[in-house]
Amino acid sequence: MKTHRYISSIGVKHHLAIKNVQASDNGRFTVQAMNAAGIKQSTCMLIVAPAPTPIPGAKSVANSPAPPQTPIGPSAPIFLKDLKNSPLKPGSQIILEARVVGHPEPHVEWFKNGSSINNYRVKTEYDTRTGICALIIPQMFADDIGEYTCRANNAHGVAESSAKVCISLIN
CATH class of the missing domain: 2.60.40.10 (Immunoglobulins)
Known part of the structure; x- marks a missing residue:
């Protein structure tokens, strides 16, 4: 099965890209960096929300911007x-x-x-x-x-x- 998740690196920057995001992509993603000084990691939560149900006669919210990254935790x-x-x-x-x-x-x-x-x-x-x-x-x-x-x-x-x-x- 071909994946739709890609990791890319440009210099010291590394990215995870998910093409055609799906509900099955929901979950916690963790990146970990390790060197002689120690280990650091960062975690984020990806929440894929379904499109809202349209209200008859209402304007579409389909063009509403996606929410920005939401912090994990309270x-x-x-x-x-x-x-x-x-x-x-x-x-x-x-x-x-x-x-x-x-x-x-x-x-x-x-x-x-x-x-x-x-x-x-x-x-x-x-x-x-x-x-x-x-x-x-x-x-x-x-x-x-x-x-x-x-x-x-x-x-x-x-x-x-x-x-x-x-x-x-x-x-």
Whole structure:
């Protein structure tokens, strides 16, 4: 069976490249260097996340950037993709979307103008495999104007991303 993992060296720099990464490539990778002074090693964790399931009528997230290297071990949440301000379009759907990572996996909460969102019209989603979290308002009304915040927390810290839904001055 032909491998899709390649090790290359240029001078003192060495690289592991994985072409056409697959879920079977998930795992811990360790590099070790040894000389007369001793042994040093570095380890990283590769997590291959499946493509997110599309939401009917929503814009595609397929072009979202891949998350940067995630440290091994405990880490506070960090937003890799922040929420973006959106214009109010009465009667239309809006999706506010962000991407967050942390270890252990963060707990995600949504707020509007500083208060927890408890509204049957609003749906929230959080895909723990990809870190994508979304707030979906299927049909917008004037009272949806405000500042929305996604808060992620775990034992190591808290991170927030906020965006405003406001009246658009440009039609």
